[in-house]
Amino acid sequence: MRAALAQASLIRHRARTVLAVLGVAVAAAMLLDMVMLATGMRESFRELLLSRGFEIRLAPKGTLPFDTDATIPGVGAITATLRANPDIREISPVLGASIHILAGNRDVSGSALGIDPSVQGDYELLSGRDVTTPDAIVANDHLLSQLGARVGDTLSVAAGYDPQTRTYSGQRKLVVTGRARFIYGAADQSSSAMRRETLEAMGGQARDRASLFMVRVRKGANAEQVRDWIDKQLPNVTAISIATAIAQVDERLSYFRQLALILGAVSLFVGFLLVTTLVTVSVNERAGEIAVMRAIGVSRSHVVEQIVLEGVAISFGGAVLGLALGLVTARYLNTILSAFPGLPMAIDFFLFQPKAAWSALGLLIASGIGAGIYPAWRAASLPIAESLRREAIA
Amino acid sequence: MFAFLLASLLVQGSSSVGGAPATAVERQPRTIAIDETLAARAHLKVGDRVSISALPGTIGDTVIVGAIVRRGADPSEVARGDLRVRMHLDQIQRIAGYGDRVDRFAIATTPAADIPRLIDRINRVAFGFNAYRSRDIAVETSRTFQVVSRFHRAIGIITIVASSVFLLCIMVLKVEERRRDIAALRLMGISRATVVRSIVMEAAVVAVLGSALGVALGWAASLFVNWHYQALYRTPLEFSMVTPATVVFAVSLSLVLGIAAGVVASLRLVRTPPLVLFGR
Numbered sequence: 001m002r003a004a005l006a007q008a009s010l011i012r013h014r015a016r017t018v019l020a021v022l023g024v025a026v027a028a029a030m031l032l033d034m035v036m037l038a039t040g041m042r043e044s045f046r047e048l049l050l051s052r053g054f055e056i057r058l059a060p061k062g063t064l065p066f067d068t069d070a071t072i073p074g075v076g077a078i079t080a081t082l083r084a085n086p087d088i089r090e091i092s093p094v095l096g097a098s099i100h101i102l103a104g105n106r107d108v109s110g111s112a113l114g115i116d117p118s119v120q121g122d123y124e125l126l127s128g129r130d131v132t133t134p135d136a137i138v139a140n141d142h143l144l145s146q147l148g149a150r151v152g153d154t155l156s157v158a159a160g161y162d163p164q165t166r167t168y169s170g171q172r173k174l175v176v177t178g179r180a181r182f183i184y185g186a187a188d189q190s191s192s193a194m195r196r197e198t199l200e201a202m203g204g205q206a207r208d209r210a211s212l213f214m215v216r217v218r219k220g221a222n223a224e225q226v227r228d229w230i231d232k233q234l235p236n237v238t239a240i241s242i243a244t245a246i247a248q249v250d251e252r253l254s255y256f257r258q259l260a261l262i263l264g265a266v267s268l269f270v271g272f273l274l275v276t277t278l279v280t281v282s283v284n285e286r287a288g289e290i291a292v293m294r295a296i297g298v299s300r301s302h303v304v305e306q307i308v309l310e311g312v313a314i315s316f317g318g319a320v321l322g323l324a325l326g327l328v329t330a331r332y333l334n335t336i337l338s339a340f341p342g343l344p345m346a347i348d349f350f351l352f353q354p355k356a357a358w359s360a361l362g363l364l365i366a367s368g369i370g371a372g373i374y375p376a377w378r379a380a381s382l383p384i385a386e387s388l389r390r391e392a393i394a
Numbered sequence: 395m396f397a398f399l400l401a402s403l404l405v406q407g408s409s410s411v412g413g414a415p416a417t418a419v420e421r422q423p424r425t426i427a428i429d430e431t432l433a434a435r436a437h438l439k440v441g442d443r444v445s446i447s448a449l450p451g452t453i454g455d456t457v458i459v460g461a462i463v464r465r466g467a468d469p470s471e472v473a474r475g476d477l478r479v480r481m482h483l484d485q486i487q488r489i490a491g492y493g494d495r496v497d498r499f500a501i502a503t504t505p506a507a508d509i510p511r512l513i514d515r516i517n518r519v520a521f522g523f524n525a526y527r528s529r530d531i532a533v534e535t536s537r538t539f540q541v542v543s544r545f546h547r548a549i550g551i552i553t554i555v556a557s558s559v560f561l562l563c564i565m566v567l568k569v570e571e572r573r574r575d576i577a578a579l580r581l582m583g584i585s586r587a588t589v590v591r592s593i594v595m596e597a598a599v600v601a602v603l604g605s606a607l608g609v610a611l612g613w614a615a616s617l618f619v620n621w622h623y624q625a626l627y628r629t630p631l632e633f634s635m636v637t638p639a640t641v642v643f644a645v646s647l648s649l650v651l652g653i654a655a656g657v658v659a660s661l662r663l664v665r666t667p668p669l670v671l672f673g674r
Contacts, residue, residue: 015662016570019563026556236449254626263549267556274560281567329552336544341537 005306009282010313020278021317024364027271028322032360033330033350034264038257040351045249048346049242051183052121054092055223057245058213058230058237064248065240066096071209072237078213081233087221092119093210095196097203100168102156103147110143110190112159113182114199121183121214123193127151128178134198137174140182143190151176157194159202170202187338187345213237256349268367271315275371279311283375288391291384300380307379308372315368319361326360327352424482425460431628432477433462446479448490455489457481465629501525558651561604565597565655569663576663577671586664593660594653601652605645612636612644 010017058078060070072078075093082091095114100107113122117130123138128151131138137157139149149155153176160169174194182191200207217226223241230239240248250257283290290303330350337349426446428438438444438459447454465478487493503509509527516525569576579589616634623633663671 013570016563016566019559019566023556023559023563026552026559030552030556255623270556270560274563277564277567281571284571333545333548336548337541339541339544341541 003309007313009286009306009310013282016278017314020274020314021321023274024271024315024318025321025325027267027274028319028360028364029326029329030267031264031271031363032323032326032357033333034260034267035356035360036326036330036350036352037333038260038264039353039356041253041256041347041349042246042250043353044346044348044351046242046246048183048344049245051346052214054090054121054214054216055242056215056217056227056230057240058215058234059240060211061236061238063238064245065212071095071211072213073209075208075210078210078234078237082213082215082230085226085229087218087226087229088215089218090119090216092116092121092214092216093196094120094122094212094214095199095203095209096211097159097199098161099192099202100158100161101143101147102158103149108143108146108190110139110146110192111185112137112157112199113191113193114196115193116196120193121216123180123182123191126179126181128176130178131193131195131198132177134195135172135174136177137192137194138178138180139176139192140180140185140190142188143192144176144179146190149176151178157202159199168202172198172202174198183346184344186342189342268363271318271364272367272371275311275314275368276374278314279307279372280375280378282310283307283379287379287382287387290379291382291387291391294382294384295388304376304380307376308369311372311375312365312368315364315371319364322364323357323360423456423458424485426457427461427463427480428459429465429478429628430462431465432479433459434628435477438462446481446489455485457485500528554647557648561601561648561651562655562658565600565652566659566662568600569593569597569656569659573663573671577668580664580668580671589664590657590660593663594656597652597656597659598649601648602645604652605648608648609636609641609644 057065058072059065060068060072063070079091079093082088092115097112097114098109099112100109102108113120115122115131117132123140125138128138130136137155139147144150147155155174155176156171157174158168158171161167162169180191180193182189182193185191196210200209215226215230217223224243227239227241227244230237293303294300330352334348334350337343338345338347423443426444433439436444440459440462442459443456444459445454445456463480483496487495503512513525513527576589576593580586613636616636619634620632624630
């Protein structure tokens with residue numbers, strides 16, 4: 001009965017109801033996008049860091065991984081120290097450098113990682129074989145397309161470029177043994193990997209150095225405790241766990257979270273205001289009708305429930321439409337933010353999680369109920385006789 | 395002409411080094427300038443002694459904090475957590491092991507200088523470096539902000555769509571609320587055109603008043619945003635600006651939408667017979 005009356009009231013003013021639902025839908029879309037932005041970025045980054053199971057990273061003191069050209073000396077000694085902790089399962093030292101590859105008359109530059117293929121966590125091999133020999137190199141599709149090279153081709157790779165003398169410290173013939181997808185690489189980045197000793201030999205710098213260590217802890221071990229232990233044992237490095245890395249990224253990207261919070265709150269308020277206005281006007285118009293219902297014995301609670309139901313129906317209709325609209329706009333906004341220079345391909349600013357959708361829907365339904373309360377209270381407290389008299393005179 | 399060298403350095407406060415001895419080369423401590431973020435995080439003030447080294451665990455140069463400086467309004471540095479120390483070129487070259495090298499030279503030109511010709515001339519004789527115009531470098535380094543700007547524009551479009559629907563909805567409701575007044579006017583012989591004009595005028599006044607309130611709110615929000623983010627990132631950069639062009643755009647858009655909503659809503663009503671509007 002209450003639902004039927006609420007439905008009849010909404011259908012009576014179709015244009016008004018459609019406009020209100022549309023308004024709530026746009027607000028809901030914005031709300032969903034902002035909830036996705038606030039939570040998705042962090043979740044996406046966490047998934048990226050955990051994708052290869054390395055819970056701790058060691059970077060040169062005071063830096064973030066690959067934030068500067070600084071390197072960590074004494075790879076052998078650091079590895080031996082880390083192996084003394086039974087909670088540490090695997091250690092992957094990584095050396096980063098810029099390389100130049102001669103392709104005909106062109107000089108194509110890119111980044112190279114020096115790794116140990118048995119424990120590396122930087123790339124996934126898409127085809128071919130890994131860098132099992134010192135003269136092997138794997139590259140991503142971007143670099144291969146720039147070079148016009150394929151798996152099996154031999155490349156002339158140089159590192160340690162000195163701009164003053166225009167010479168390289170090391171140059172080698174390397175065979176492309178595989179195609180790889182670099183997990184932390186940007187979409188437009190030319191990336192490659194080779195054995196660490198190969199890159200060290202080409203780099204011309206002091207041996208036994210790494211830009212980064214990735215550490216995998218034993219299952220069930222507390223990564224934070226291991227991180228604290230590393231901090232004490234190795235004062236020359238900064239140990240970063242997933243939690244600290246997320247906190248650092250949060251700090252750098254706090255702007256987006258705050259923007260999401262502000263715009264999400266504004267969207268919710270606009271939706272609330274729209275539904276309140278609509279239902280209040282509707283109640284004012286139907287003052288006589290409500291007075292008649294009250295006069296023939298319909299209870300106050302019945303009137304309140306009917307009015308609140310109208311608000312919830314508009315909010316729910318708008319929310320369902322808005323969630324679909326929100327997914328489309330989120331994809332568009334994500335495409336814009338994906339163009340951030342140096343952002344890993346795998347990072348999504350707007351990550352859809354069912355929890356986000358339920359949160360947005362829950363907030364809208366709650367605001368719909370809240371929006372119906374004031375007009376419902378007004379409707380329930382209308383003086384019956386006076387309202388009927390006014391209606392009769394009108 | 396200025397020469398710049400950038401290097402990762404380790405700064406240790408005087409409390410942790412406990413009056414580390416000056417090296418043989420630097421008997422008299424020299425002064426450095428640090429940015430206010432570093433000063434705040436390391437609890438440093440002018441006159442404090444600190445030890446600076448390129449590698450952790452090594453004995454560095456003892457220097458005196460001579461100045462605490464605020465960073466310039468550079469968009470590319472806003473979200474970076476770098477802590478900056480400015481020191482004498484020869485000292486950083488020695489500490490970082492760079493020798494007689496720098497990362498870049500900044501060249502100030504006379505107002506009448508032909509910049510493209512000058513750059514071309516430098517590049518022809520240069521060996522191992524290239525000359526660029528500052529504004530070209532600024533374009534490259536502000537790519538992050540270009541992305542943020544595109545994102546803001548997209549959010550702005552969604553907001554405009556939302557506010558358009560909201561305004562239309564409110565105007566329709568406002569006009570429909572006056573069904574009986576309009577019916578009475580029509581029965582008294584007032585023409586449809588007059589009714590439409592009066593409603594449109596009312597809609598325009600509401601839109602202008604609403605947008606004036608919106609501009610005031612936006613201006614206050616802009617002050618808050620600038621205050622908050624300037625304090626958060628310790629930068630004089632303006633994050634939000636209410637310009638005359640923005641105000642004109644907002645008021646014009648609101649006026650157009652208000653008038654359109656008024657026209658749509660009033661036409662719907664004047665086309666309905668007055669007695670139907672009365673509910674008879």
